[in-house]
Amino acid sequence: MSPKEPLPDFSDVEGGSSSAAAVPGASSAPRTYEVKKGDSLSKIAKHVYGDASKWRKIFEANGDKIKDPDKIYPGQVLTIPAA
């Protein structure tokens, strides 16, 4: 008889929620991300896609705002293409 695997521990999980009015027509509008201090394209890609290597996707979608992928600034609002 194989020993039973212990159940995972979820006691350190924190949950939360918030709600807002839906913006009319927003479901088809492009999604955006406001750059924060310390962000880089790869960090944003990791955050939104779970994959830092997808930074180029964000770079290409924001060609009008980003000339150098190493230079993004807090407050910049970037378009986030679908994963």
Added chain:
Amino acid sequence: MKTTRTLYALALLAAPLLGTACKKAAPPPPPAETMAPPTPPAQPAVTKIELGSSVGADKRVLAPRSTFGVRDSIIASVYTENTAPNTVLTAKWTFQTGQTVDSTSQAVAASPGVTEFHIVKKTAWPAGRYKVEISLNGAPAGAQEFDVAK
């Protein structure tokens, strides 16, 4: 003379009866206006559930996905319609073993509205399959499964 008077009296008596008999039959009353059955109030509903790791100010997930890393925040954006001001949404997160990871309730801000539920874990998420079940005023309203991969 007497006969004439009698005939005159009879004529007077018969006149109303003759009038009635000759009257054109009254047209049937118009049919009562048929009323359309009252439209039942639209039922509150969850129209979409999206999962991701970050949301905008509008509570919409930025890049929907269904696979997460062991260190990721996991967010569910729940889209609702026809909700009353006192409508409550609940998100119950469970692991493949059936264990409840978290359960959170939130009053819906507006109709239509978007409500985000999120879970974060200080240590790594166990890899495997998870599910978030959404209920609306206690009634099941939708669910979405996702994976956490190493």
